[in-house]
Amino acid sequence: MWLGRRPAVAVRLGVVAVVLGTTAAVGPGQAALAAVEASDTATSPSPYAFAEGARSIEGARSTADAAPLEPGTVYRSSLPSSGKVSYRIALDASSNAYVSVTAVPSPGSTVSVIDGVKVSLQDDNGAPCSADTASFGAARSPHPVAAWGKREISPAKPLCREAGTYYVFVERVDPDGEGSSPDAWDLELVAMTEPRTANTGAxxxxxxxxxxxxxxxxxxxxxxxxxxxxxxxxxxxxxxxxxxxxxxxxxxxxxxxxxxxxxxxxxxxxxxxxxxxxxxxxxxxxxxxxxxxxxxxxxxxxxxxxxxxxxxxxxxxxxxxxxxxxxxxxxxxxxxxxxxxxxxxxxxxxxxxxxxxxxxxxxxxxxxxxxxxxxxxxxxxxxxxxxxxxxxxxxxxxxxxxGDDTALRVVAVGGIGTGSALLVGLGVWTVLARRKNVV
Known part of the structure; x- marks a missing residue:
């Protein structure tokens, strides 16, 4: 599953069609822009594009019911307007671990100046490993924001160094703040691990x-x-x-x-x-x-x-x-x-x-x-x-x-005919569809 460094590719036939319809009349660059504008206005866009194939998971009110997170896997979940939800992750005694949570307010929601998402990490005895918050800022404009939790192996950090089960907590920062609407938010979670180094280092x-x-x-x-x-x-x-x-x-x-x-x-x-x-x-x-x-x-x-x-x-x-x-x-x-x-x-x-x-x-x-x-x-x-x-x-x-940019690149080869472009576009779509099925 791709996490963003080398994005997975998807081709939308609708965009290809738009580009093909405009290529004959304008240059490749103009065709691309026309397709982008058509894509923007054709539908009401989602505020966030979640990772393709993200696993659905439910946050638990009690750690006893917390669902597991596997490093390297992207998850999709939700956050209620009040209270915290938890997830669990099994860690060894040598790797650093990071869990990032992207919070996505629902379209049309409102937020206060300090509202946002808080992510904290604790061991199985309740000892705090880290805490981080992300807010929407002075503009009070709801948009995707991310905060992360960290478990670090360091001589300067005596807590959270043992192998075992750790818990990730996610909550709203200011759910009852002036102007904040009580809508549930979508979440995208991803855990990563970083191995120890061969030498102690600085x-x-x-x-x-x-x-x-x-x-x-x-x-x-x-x-x-x-x-x-x-x-x-x-x-x-x-x-x-x-x-x-x-x-x-x-x-x-x-x-x-x-x-x-x-x-x-x-x-x-x-x-x-x-x-x-x-x-x-x-x-x-x-x-x-x-x-x-x-x-x-x-x-x-x-x-x-x-x-x-x-x-x-x-x-x-x-x-x-x-x-x-x-x-x-x-x-x-x-x-x-x-x-x-x-x-x-x-x-x-x-x-x-x-x-x-x-x-x-x-x-x-x-x-x-x-x-x-x-x-x-x-x-x-x-x-x-x-x-x-x-x-x-x-x-x-x-x-x-x-996404659409791949489709645009298929036809941005100036001088090819519409029929040839269509064949190339359909060929790429077929290859990518097959690749998607084996990922």
Whole structure:
């Protein structure tokens, strides 16, 4: 089951048909945009695209009834408006473990400023291992947010080091807050394990690193369509990328960042042509998550109809020793792999400036040469999640995305006839359908 690093591919015949119908009249790039716009307006979109094949699981009110989580497997569950639900996971005495929970409020729901999701991890005797919360922010715009629980094997952490059963608890942060509606939320859960290293290594975080923020990357923007969930995140390499985002929508991207490399990202919203007036605080929220879907940092971009931009805070190079840092932001930059950029445009933007889409530009810089990482004893689960391969780099450079983008790439080969394109599209659809059946 794919967890987002190398997204599973699905082709929609409806999108292929749209592209085929427009290819004869316009260029490949214009055809792709036309298909995307048609797909956006044809149906009311879900706020989140769950991983294909995610297992349904029910959270328990009592730990006695908690269902098991298997590392490397994606689950779909739900969270009631009040109270906590629990799940269990069996861990050995040497691996670090991470459980990320993505909460998805139902369409049309309302949330308070501090509302969100809380994830905590405890051992079988009730000792706390970790706790993390994620909230919706000042814009009060409901959208997918993720928090994670951690079980870490470290000399500095005497608790939660034994092999045995551990419990994951999930709950709302402010279910009774002003403006929060009592709707149940959908959940996507994924557990990952990181093996121990062959050598003890550093026991403190690097004290010196380049904390100066470079100038945002310049150059002509290339269009790259965002995914709608972690599992379908669109790969991005270093570069300037443009996408269109509508109020209330959330788009997902992933950037491979290797050991020793630093990630710098600036987000921009283009000016509105609607003639509207008003101001939305944190209209565009850009959040960064690490390969275990743990929150790293975020930045808000206020919007008044004129072009606006803001950058993620300076982050250290990826280093195994960052986990010993006193701050969560630095501690989250603890392993190589695909780092996720999650962009959300607040619903209130539509009240002043229309439904969009609004032009969003992401300026992504990956600086520094890749270095050798720690020598792990054993494999992570899922395998390869904490590394960057040549295939990952190539995929990010080419922009092979999930879903509709694959269909668009089938016909974006200018100069082929409609009949040939149809045969190619149907051939790819057949191959992928067969592959899906054997995954």
């Amino acid at each position: 026991t403190s975080a690097p004290e010196v690193w380049n904390s100066a923020s470079p100038q945002p990357l310049q150059g002509e923007a290339e269009r790259r369509r965002g995914g709608e969930g972690f599992a379908g995140a669109t790969p991005l390499a270093q570069g300037v990328w443009r996408d269109g985002i509508r109020p209330g929508r959330t788009l997902f991207y992933e950037v491979p960042v290797d050991w020793g490399q630093q990630l710098h990202v600036t987000a921009e919203l283009g000016s509105s042509d609607s003639g509207g007036t008003g101001y939305t605080s944190d209209a565009l929220d850009l959040a960064l998550y690490n390969p275990a879907r743990g929150h790293v940092a975020d930045v808000g971009v206020g919007y008044d109809g004129d072009q606006k931009s803001n950058s993620l805070p300076a982050l250290p190079p990826v280093d195994h020793a960052n986990r010993h840092a006193p701050t969560d932001q630095i501690g989250a930059m603890r392993f190589a792999g695909s780092y996720y950029l999650v962009a959300h445009l607040a619903e209130d933007v539509a009240d002043s400036f229309g439904d969009g889409p609004f032009a969003m530009t992401l300026r992504v810089r990956v600086s520094g040469a890749a270095k050798d990482g720690p020598r792990y004893v054993g494999e992570s689960e899922p395998k390869g999640v904490f590394e960057v391969t040549d295939q990952d780099r190539q995929t990010a450079a080419e922009g092979v995305a999930a």
